[in-house]
Structures are given as structure tokens and as C-alpha cells.
Amino acid sequence: MASSIHDLARHLNISIGTVSRALNGRADVNADTRQRVLEAARTLNYSPNQSGRSLRQGATHSIAFMMQPHPGDQQYGEPFFIPLLIGLQARLAESGLDLIVVMGAPGDYQQERLRRVVETRRADAVVLAWTRREDERIDYLTQVGFPFATLGRSRSGTKSYPSLDLDFEKAGADAVDRLVARGHRRIAAIRPSLDLNFGYLFLAGYRKALRRHGIEVDPELIASGFINEAAGYEVTPQVMRSKNPPTAIIFNNDAMALGGCKALAEMGIRPGHDMAVTVIVDTPLCRYFSPALTAFRPALEPMGQRLAEMLLASLPAFAGPDGPRIMREVWPLELVARDSD
Amino acid sequence: MASSIHDLARHLNISIGTVSRALNGRADVNADTRQRVLEAARTLNYSPNQSGRSLRQGATHSIAFMMQPHPGDQQYGEPFFIPLLIGLQARLAESGLDLIVVMGAPGDYQQERLRRVVETRRADAVVLAWTRREDERIDYLTQVGFPFATLGRSRSGTKSYPSLDLDFEKAGADAVDRLVARGHRRIAAIRPSLDLNFGYLFLAGYRKALRRHGIEVDPELIASGFINEAAGYEVTPQVMRSKNPPTAIIFNNDAMALGGCKALAEMGIRPGHDMAVTVIVDTPLCRYFSPALTAFRPALEPMGQRLAEMLLASLPAFAGPDGPRIMREVWPLELVARDSD
DNA sequence: TGTGTTCTCGTAAACGTTTACGGAAAAACG
DNA sequence: CGTTTTTCCGTAAACGTTTACGAGAACACA
DSSP: OOOOHHHHHHHHTSOHHHHHHHHTTOSSSOHHHHHHHHHHHHHTTOOOOHHHHHHHHTOOSEEEEEEOOOTTOSSTTHHHHHHHHHHHHHHHHHTTOEEEEEEOOTTSTTHHHHHHHHHTTOOSEEEEOSOBSSOHHHHHHHHHTOOEEEESOOSSSOSOSOEEEEOHHHHHHHHHHHHHHTTOOOEEEEEESTTBHHHHHHHHHHHHHHHHTTOOOOGGGEEEEOSSHHHHHHHHHHHHTSSSOOSEEEESSHHHHHHHHHHHHHTTOOBTTTBEEEESSOOHHHHHSSSOOEEEEOOHHHHHHHHHHHHHHHSTTTOOTTOOOOOEEEEOOEEEOOSOO | OOOOHHHHHHHHTSOHHHHHHHHTTOSSSOHHHHHHHHHHHHHTTOOOOHHHHHHHHTOOSEEEEEEOOOTTOSSTTHHHHHHHHHHHHHHHHHTTOEEEEEEOOTTSTTHHHHHHHHHTTOOSEEEEOSOBSSOHHHHHHHHHTOOEEEESOOSSSOSOSOEEEEOHHHHHHHHHHHHHHTTOOOEEEEEESTTBHHHHHHHHHHHHHHHHTTOOOOGGGEEEEOSSHHHHHHHHHHHHTSSSOOSEEEESSHHHHHHHHHHHHHTTOOBTTTBEEEESSOOHHHHHSSSOOEEEEOOHHHHHHHHHHHHHHHSTTTOOTTOOOOOEEEEOOEEEOOSOO
């Protein structure tokens, strides 16, 4: 069924070396024979065996994106990831690379799967998301010298890898600024537990802004949980039980906001009327919820493309003439004012 | 960095053949030498090169799951897929197989990517989701003889492949039954456009049940659009403009329901009060929406496991002693009654 | 002792590529 | 016409595995 380079060679009565060179666009092959090879490849429905190429070249021509639920999370925060993956895939395809996403089992935080990908050389590089403050994946990859890029920053590693992040700190601060400008002084923050880095950044911005406005940071108004609806639902009542309850809540995540709004509804509190609600990362849910949720929107698809570009620029095989470069960027989140605050 | 089987052989002063046999648990190797090989593999941090194995064996030891947005859809219906992927991955891992998810660009409906996966032999089999009524992917795969399984049925192909589906027809009928029992007779259905098979099945069940109750099927109460929030938002007003508007709406999808409820809210119509709302495929959104949406829940993770099992059973290399079997199953959706109807 | 069996291992080929090397033919140049 | 350069292609090795085959040693049995 599958035709190999040998079939082409036999069919054309030339050597496999020539066939390979013709296919790979090498210069030292007659224009005429190249034509014939290309044509034969088409009629014989040839396409190169990846294992063969990889083995010989020591490169798989594919990039792995690690995807995995957090413990307690069944959902991966995927509405967030899909457009990102589309952007990644588009840019990688331009360079002849495949994007594969590898799933981990919930709970082990990717270490085992990551080792597997690296050790069996299934990909030439990996893209990490949901970076943590201290990230063992980053430590591991830098230690074994495997190329990677991250979506999100981390304190781990030697910063010698490309990274693209969103400015959660500024978004947290902006959210507070906006709420203060609208008269709020009791502002709660609901963020992910675990040491997901964007949670830290968000909270740092939140704190900084509060202080700038001369508002004391009240620990009772800060709560955390897994990044899902259930956690938002459970955790929101905590801040409401404060001696001096909030008049505004900032959620770090749309799923938590959904759960939180449910809890509020059951307490007879209407977002947009009795409570200002802001969420940091915008998704379609925020837009179509009633009331529509004010949120901060990332440019996910362009980010995916850019991240791919940054990763490629760091790889010797794909870097431009000036050699590999390590780039690190932080992109803004854009406020989308809607009806919930 | 990466140690090969040759390194082990040199280190132990034995031949690579013996090393390979020891590693692969073959019988014709001394228990003692096997021990030494295993130990050396550990200390030298050996793990087999996938390209090498694949090339020799003609098998990649990985299964591809095709994932891709529909035209007009940025979202993939992922909340639906993730638990399924978790189940798939878990079962495949038991048999030493990796699950890779391959992304397509939006719009081309996977054909190009699928060809690429098949022709470059990146996976030993593929899992297809979102099957269509007439599915060119199925035709293609059967034609070239590439193993696959589907989530969902289709009219394409010779039915000679494993498939696992949900009983959308029964769910559609059950939804109608329930609404009729609660006094509704004007029941709208909002389903996906395109020829996604589950949309057909749902509508068939819906129609059948209506007729069974002696209720005429009113085309004005049936609308369709892409599987996303925007489409639900746009399309719901259409059925409301009917001369004789519905008192209940069944949405085939949670995202469409979200958009639809938004549209209803803007018309001052409250789900659960002024309008009964049912959705066919349950997700966390349904549960945490206000009001919580009555929905039909699939057992996604077990389905993933089962689908993996069915796929494996169909592959000669993994089938049991009785040889490969083609299994086709249809699983029920379980009603979760909540507050919206 | 002779014959057959079992255990264990080495040898070498094969999977499908890419690519360094060299050589023959053609072209260019004087 | 002789020499050098260029163009084009074939040869063969290599990437890291797995595995068919065969052989030597040990053992069993008569």
C-alpha cells in the first residue's frame, strides 16, 4: 500500500539517492529528473515515512503541547487553549512542523508524560502551559537540555527559554482601579489554588492597586480553589461571610465566576445589581452570560502564533541567519466592559 | 545524552540482540543477564528510540485523536471531549499506547490533516469524533484500509469499524415526553447545522415523540446553527417569532443553550419560569447556570475507556485470542432534572 | 559414548530515510 | 585538443531498533 522511496527509484530506474535529493529540493539534481520524480511521487501516492526520516535526522518534525487536568479539575481550562492551539498549529505548519497535543492523566502534573515524550524522542520541542511559580517541568527540561517554550512565566529555570505571558498583574490592578473608580472599596479576589503563576501575578496586581488607593488588603476577601465551577461555587460564600462583605468580586477565571455567580444567585444577590463582578480571562461564556460579564480579553490566536515563532527562533535548526534567540514577551489583556459591574 | 541499545551492549560486553531480547521480555535470555541488562538500562537512563522501533516494527505505538473546529466555531465543543480523552488515554496507556491529539485548521474538516497522519504513518489508528451523516473521513480511511474507530455513527463506510455512540434519538424523544407530560405542546428544537449525525438523531427522536403524542411537527419551531454561543443567540429569536411561539425549547448543545438563554433574557423571558429549557448534552455549564439546566448526561470518561477497548479489540496486534472483533455500541444519556423546565 | 534436546547468545539483515563521497559525463576555458 | 570546472548521479553508510537463523554449550537420556 504505502510506497517508499525505493518504489519511486525502481519505477524511474534511478537510484534512491537521487530520488531523495529531488524530493528534498537539493540543488544537485537535474531539473528534468526532478520533474519526473515529483510526478512519480504524485502518481504513486508517495509520502515519506516519518519514522525513517526521524531516525536518520534525529528530528521528529513535531512539537508537543502538554495538556493535562489539574487535580480536581476535569476541564483543562480548554476554552482558553483552543484558539491558542489554532495559532500555534498554523505557525508551526508553515515551517513543516506538526503540532501534537499529549494528554496526561489527571493529577501527576505531567512529569511522567513529559519524561516519556522527551526520552522516547517523540517531539523536537515542547510547549508548556499553566506554568507554576516553581515548575518542576521547567527544571527537568533545562536539566536534560530539551528545547521548550512556555506560555506563562516561572521562577524556575535559568530564564534561558522563550516565554510568552499575559500581564495578569496589570489586569488585576486595572480591575481594581475600575471598581474603585466606580465607588467600590470592599473588593474580593477569587483565584486558583495551587501555585499557578498567573494566580500569583493577578493577586500581586490586586494588592498593589488596593494599596495605591489606600485600601487595606483584607485576607477575608481573598479565597482560592481549583479552576472550575465547583470551586467557584464553594469558595464564593466564604468571602460573603466576611464581617464586612464585599461589594465587588474579581474572579481569576470564567469557570470560577460561573460557579460563583450561582452561589450569589442562591443568596439572592444579582451580579450587576447587588454585586459588581469582573473576570480576568474572557471567554465566550463571559459574553453570553446574563448579565454579560466584564472581563479582560487576551489575543489568544495571535499569541499562539507568536509563541510558535518564539520557539522556532530559539531552535538552531529553524533560527534565522543570526542564530537562535531567546525571546520573552508579556502581552496585555484588553478590558471588555459589559454589564456585570 | 541519549543512550542507545548499543551503549548498553558495549557496557555489558554482550550483543545488542541479547540486550533487545532482554528488554522486550523474550524467553530466550538467561535470567541473570536479563537482570544485568535491566539494571544497566536504569543506570544508563536508557529508553528506546521511538523512531527506531517504529521503523523496524512498522508501528508507531500511538493512536491519533482528530480534533478540529467546525467552520465558524472557535471552540471545538471541548468541554465535551476532555473527559472522553481522559478515558481514552487511560485505557490506551494500559496497552502501551500513546494518545496524541492532532489539531486541524478550522474549516477544512480534517481531511488534509487526516491524510497527513495516515500517509506519514504517525499513528497506528485514529479515532474520529463528530461524525457526520455522510463522512468523507470514514470513506477515506476505509478506502485506504487504515484502522479507526468513531465516536458517533454515520451512513458512510461499510460499518466495518468499531463505533460508540450516544442514543441521541432516545434523548430527543425523552426530552419531548418529559415536556409534554408537564403540559407543553409547543416545543422548539435547536440543533446544529451541518450534517453532524447527532443532530439528525436528536431531531428524529424529537419528531417521532411529537407524533406519538399527536402533536404536529411545526417547521417554524425548528432552527439550526453552528454549535456555539453566537449561533444560539442568533437562532433562538427565530423560533420565538413564530406565529404560535413555543413554551419550551430543547437545545442540542450547552453552548447554543447559553446563547439562547441570553437571547431569551433580552426578551424578558426567564428560563424555568416563562419558558422550559432542556439541553441534550450536559456539561458543568448546565449545572452551574442560573437556573440550573435540565440536561441529558453522557458517561464520558467510561465511554472513552470503552472506545479505546473497542478500537484495540479491532486491531489484530491487540485483539484477544479469538482474533479481531468489530463492536458497535450505543450508550444511553441519563436525564438530570434541574430547574429550567 | 552417542544422540537428541534445551538454553542462551551472537550475527546480520531489515525497516525508510538522508547524505558524504566520489566518479563519469558534459561543459567551459585556454 | 588538453585541462579544469560544473553538473548530475550512484554507492554505501548510518540512524536505533527487532528478529530470523544458526551455533555452541550444557544437559538429558539411552
